[in-house]
Amino acid sequence: MSKKRFVTTGEIAKICEVSPKTVIAWIERKQLRSFRIGRGPRKVTLADLFDFLGSRSFPIASIEELERMLEEQSTRAELVPAV
Numbered sequence: 001m002s003k004k005r006f007v008t009t010g011e012i013a014k015i016c017e018v019s020p021k022t023v024i025a026w027i028e029r030k031q032l033r034s035f036r037i038g039r040g041p042r043k044v045t046l047a048d049l050f051d052f053l054g055s056r057s058f059p060i061a062s063i064e065e066l067e068r069m070l071e072e073q074s075t076r077a078e079l080v081p082a083v
Helices: 010-015 020-028 046-055 064-077
Strands: 007-009 043-045
Touching: 007 010, 007 046, 010 020, 010 046, 010 064, 043 046, 046 064
Parallel strands: none
Antiparallel strands: 007 043
């Protein structure tokens, strides 16, 4: 991984198949590390997300696999026409 990648609560929710509110609850309970600049959206580093998923036995073998999942997810979102 050449550059540091950050993910949003929405992206995490899609990966984990939960609501964004659940992801925010994980963050507020300090189960998942995050940061924000000012009043901006919460961000999570890819490494912190990988550690969090590993602690919950989520079946992801590597950070690279997680990064591929996120890229596929964003590609699929771009292919869905706006309604």
